[in-house]
Amino acid sequence: MTQAELMIVVYALIGGAIRVSTPFLFVALGECLTEKSGRINLGLEGSLILGAMVGYATSFQSGSPWVGVLAAGIAGTCMGAAHGWICKLPKVNDIAVGLAFMSLGTGLAFFFGKPYIQPSAPRLESLPLGGWSQNPQVQQALQVNPLFFVGIALAIAMWWMLANTRAGLTVRMVGDSAASARAMGVSVDLVRLLATAAGGFMAGVGGAFLSLSYPGSWSEGLSSGQGLMAVALVIFSRWNPLRCVLAALLFGAAGALGPALQSIGISYGYHFFNAAPYILTLGIMIASSRSKSAAAEAPRELSIVK
Amino acid sequence: MSSASPSRAVTGSGRHLRNPRLIEAAVIPLAALLAAVILFSVFLLALGKSPVTFFSLVWTGGFSSWFSIQNALQRAAPLILTGLAFAIPARIGLTLLGAEGALVLGGFTAAVVAIPFLGMLPAPLIMLVMVLSAVIIGALWVGLAGWLKHYRGVNETISSLLLTYIAIAIVSFLIEGPFRDPRSANKPSTLPLGPDLRVGEIWGTSVHWGLAAGLVLAVVLWVLMERTSFGFAARMTGGNLRAAQGQGLPVGRLMIACCAIAGACAGLAGFFEMAAIHGQANASLAAGYGFTGILVAFLARQNGLAVVPVAILFGALDASGGLLQRRMEMPDATMLVLQGMIFIVLLVSDTFYGRLPFLDYNRSGDRT
Secondary structure, three states: OOHHHHHHHHHHHHHHHHHHHHHHHHHHHHHHHHHHOOOOOOOHHHHHHHHHHHHHHHHHHHOOHHHHHHHHHHHHHHHHHHHHHHHOOOOOOHHHHHHHHHHHHHHHHHHHHHHHOOOOOOOOOOEEOOOOOOOHHHHHHOEEOHHHHHHHHHHHHHHHHHHHOHHHHHHHHHHHOHHHHHHOOOOHHHHHHHHHHHHHHHHHHHHHHHHHOOOOOOOOOOOOOHHHHHHHHHHHOOOOHHHHHHHHHHHHHHHHHHHHHHOOOOOOOHHHHHOHHHHHHHHHHHHHOOOHHHHHHOOOOOOOOO | OOOOOHHHHHOHHHHHOOOHHHHHHHHHHHHHHHHHHHHHHHHHHHOOOOHHHHHHHHHHHHOOOHHHHHHHHHHHHHHHHHHHHHHHHHHOOOOOOOHHHHHHHHHHHHHHHOHHHOOOOOHHHHHHHHHHHHHHHHHHHHHHHHHHHHHHOOOHHHHHHHHHHHHHHHHHHHHHOOOOOOOOOOOOEOOOOOHHHOOOEOOOOOOEOHHHHHHHHHHHHHHHHHHOHHHHHHHHHHHOHHHHHHOOOOHHHHHHHHHHHHHHHHHHHHHHHHHHHHOOOEHHHOOOHHHHHHHHHHHOOOOHHHHHHHHHHHHHHHHOHHHHHHHHOOOOOHHHHHHHHHHHHHHHHHHHOOOOOOOOHHHOOOOO
């Protein structure tokens, strides 16, 4: 590999990391908020796929991609709220309910999405931030979608709110000890319902990024499990929204590895490199599973860490 | 809520309610299924489609003729095995999503392990090697999730799902790379198996032997889980991990064994899908049987014997999909929507166990 080729790979990797990480970022922030309230939602994968379809269809019908993003968020909110409502019933297993919502969301998206596979909807415009450089690869890599910055702003806002506001404290208290929350007169079910619904909104927006920006069209193979990997990503970032940004970028880079190598003609092992984010996730989970500091930072009401 | 009144013990109605646990195990899933059908009918009506036409087509496509029954049974065969693959670890308290990966890996391994032996060994021996390798690779792959759970504390649901994604990616890499049959231009596949290595049909039917294997395994695993000390220890671990550890049960080995059994079932399903249906390994192996098996197991309440009728029901639903597409012009995702609705209603129904107003729980005798 020559130096020029190496630079092409590096640029493609940076650009790919930014593009691929955006849906990871949104869905991870949604999962982070849900888990902070003490519940796990594996159904965000369903919200993500449904959001991708609804966002694309709304953008096609209304002509405005941002209306599509909003509609995707609303679709995700409905899924999240339904998940939150079912999980408050006694004896219901939140992991299994998440799986059910994953299959229902996928089914609804494929069912209503059939007519939208062919037509071309208006996309979200990316900001050309690479104008300062003469290098076309740099310009290509720095075509950054505004949603990426929305995601980073959301992460900072969520981190600040969880640490400094009454609402944030309430969410953390419900997640750490439902009994003390009840003693304080807080409705545990309501807080979890709202947190799950808000998490669904973020996952829906993440899905809209998939269909409206990158890859930028609606198809049934659009999601590669980002919604599920979000669970692992949140464990990796130890329930901290700021670390979610770093984790999403890392996963984005792992996911961009195959396409980046393909850009210089190394297509052998493309599918193998596709496995990179999953292998990375598994490795991280094995490495952090017995970590004492990870256990200390986990919300204590969470079923998967008990 | 359920105070036992002495008078009910001698009345007729009291005698029928001998074991409330058994009654609710039958009543609640059936009621949930009915509720899901009603919910789905509302969904169809909202779209201006007729639910009556829909369910009569499901009947036609799945049960009405010997042809459609065979079609349903053919599709039920892998679902029995993947349903067992979820149900067995569920009894020890593990939620495993690794069946799809083990199925794909098993099918692929069986397809390529035959190649070096072609012409050297008689066909039945090669077939034995194929079955064994599919079962062993499945058991190892899913067993890894159990090992990670016990020895590293890694959540088994997420690790098994990641293992599924990894398995599918590795298999597609190997099928498109080193093991690709150069003649498979459009759809990368491994070398097709000769007719002597294909799994045949059960005498007098067009259903392959995978169905028989599923039925036998369902019975064997039911006996294992309900009538042996292994099964008792596994169920006790699932009920109360601390108590099982306190009694000195080998919890880790039990968990890994249950996961390995699950992987073996899924690997076997992969072998039959490859050797009976496709004849070579390609992307068609990842058809979602592993994920539908989860729903099958939930509807069967993780009971190995109940998995069989539930798998046949879903096989029939699957078999009628093509008919529905042609006659009602509905996309193939219709079945996904129906399955998702059944799944959600079923989980909501979990909340009614032990709380049915017409059952007298204090009369259950041995258990309360």
